[in-house]
Amino acid sequence: MTDSARQRPLGRRQQFCSQCGHGLRVEIPAGDYQLRYTCNACATVHYENPKLVVGCVPVHEGRILLCKRAIEPRLGFWTLPAGFMELGESMSQGAARETLEEACAEVVIEDLLASVNVLSAGQVHVFFRAALPEPLFAAGAESLEVRLVAPKDIPWGELAFTSNRIALEQYLLQRSAGRHFVWTGNSI
Amino acid sequence: MTDSARQRPLGRRQQFCSQCGHGLRVEIPAGDYQLRYTCNACATVHYENPKLVVGCVPVHEGRILLCKRAIEPRLGFWTLPAGFMELGESMSQGAARETLEEACAEVVIEDLLASVNVLSAGQVHVFFRAALPEPLFAAGAESLEVRLVAPKDIPWGELAFTSNRIALEQYLLQRSAGRHFVWTGNSI
Numbered sequence: 246m247t248d249s250a251r252q253r254p255l256g257r258r259q260q261f262c263s264q265c266g267h268g269l270r271v272e273i274p275a276g277d278y279q280l281r282y283t284c285n286a287c288a289t290v291h292y293e294n295p296k297l298v299v300g301c302v303p304v305h306e307g308r309i310l311l312c313k314r315a316i317e318p319r320l321g322f323w324t325l326p327a328g329f330m331e332l333g334e335s336m337s338q339g340a341a342r343e344t345l346e347e348a349c350a351e352v353v354i355e356d357l358l359a360s361v362n363v364l365s366a367g368q369v370h371v372f373f374r375a376a377l378p379e380p381l382f383a384a385g386a387e388s389l390e391v392r393l394v395a396p397k398d399i400p401w402g403e404l405a406f407t408s409n410r411i412a413l414e415q416y417l418l419q420r421s422a423g424r425h426f427v428w429t430g431n432s433i
Numbered sequence: 434m435t436d437s438a439r440q441r442p443l444g445r446r447q448q449f450c451s452q453c454g455h456g457l458r459v460e461i462p463a464g465d466y467q468l469r470y471t472c473n474a475c476a477t478v479h480y481e482n483p484k485l486v487v488g489c490v491p492v493h494e495g496r497i498l499l500c501k502r503a504i505e506p507r508l509g510f511w512t513l514p515a516g517f518m519e520l521g522e523s524m525s526q527g528a529a530r531e532t533l534e535e536a537c538a539e540v541v542i543e544d545l546l547a548s549v550n551v552l553s554a555g556q557v558h559v560f561f562r563a564a565l566p567e568p569l570f571a572a573g574a575e576s577l578e579v580r581l582v583a584p585k586d587i588p589w590g591e592l593a594f595t596s597n598r599i600a601l602e603q604y605l606l607q608r609s610a611g612r613h614f615v616w617t618g619n620s621i
Contacts, residue, residue: 253521259451263479266449266456276574279519291451294484295518297557330483331467333441335550335619336557357548357617360559362523369485369524371548386464427615429545431523 256293299339300327301375308393322405350382359428361408370408444481487527488515489563496581510593538570547616558596
């Protein structure tokens with residue numbers, strides 16, 4: 246096993262066992278090869294894994310719906326509607342729910358557009374193409390402002406996350422190429 | 434907000450705060466609309482989100498590498514190499530790592546094949562096409578046996594998970610159609 250595998254991040258610091266309340270240790274459990282938060286009292290291993298962020302590129306008559314963030318991180322920057330996937334929903338249901346929450350907009354989720362590994366954040370960002378049948382939207386609680394923008398007016402320098410840029414670039418590039426595929430790769 | 438949104442699963446039962454050790458409650462935090470494990474002592478909200486399982490369809494000269502599971506769940510059933518994505522790796526790195534761990538095989542990960550929402554397990558299973566350049570493999574610690582099987586010999590009735598069936602069906606269907614795309618949907 247390589248050193249880099251042993252040195253994978255442990256995730257958020259955990260001090261106490263969520264099952265029994267005992268103090269946790271950082272050690273390599275039996276049968277494993279990397280460090281984990283483990284409980285010596287009840288033998289629970291507290292794994293932490295990457296989280297899925299699901300979102301979409303909502304399009305109405307060629308224009309794209311963007312939200313200005315009202316919350317940290319990246320407050321005041323522009324983002325595609327997206328957020329943490331919840332238990333009990335599919336990726337596309339999550340993308341539609343986030344769009345309703347952040348932009349008060351009802352979209353029809355279409356095909357997968359991009360999946361972006363955001364290693365520094367321990368996240369994978371997944372974006373779908375989506376139709377916004379009616380131009381009805383408003384700022385949800387997590388948005389300062391929501392706007393339909395033409396491709397030429399996308400605020401490239403004020404986007405919140407690299408994954409937003411990748412999804413928007415892929416959407417426009419694939420639209421002009423007349424060909425759909427799923428971009429997969431890492432965000433720096 | 435719909436009742437179904439309020440009734441999303443909370444995930445694994447948590448009794449104590451991992452940050453301060455205080456007993457947890459189940460309540461709707463301020464600004465949220467669904468039940469979460471929350472700590473009234475240090476105000477931490479303990480979110481639980483779906484986990485990513487990453488795997489691949491490793492192919493050598495038209496045959497596919499399958500592993501017979503040595504662990505629960507589904508001990509004794511056949512699976513594509515796959516497992517929980519770890520922090521610090523990309524989805525394709527995770528798929529290659531799992532193949533090395535379960536089948537002692539070094540693969541070259543290719544394009545995305547399928548992403549399957551497994552709602553009942555709170556998981557998303559992502560599979561890639563992969564090349565196995567050399568027919569070198571062996572049972573890893575989590576496998577009883579590893580085998581290269583021709584499409585006609587796939588043990589359809591003894592597959593461990595529905596997502597395995599979907600990935601294998603898509604691999605074969607797309608190979609015979611001479612066309613690659615990413616299947617996205619739910620596993621029953």
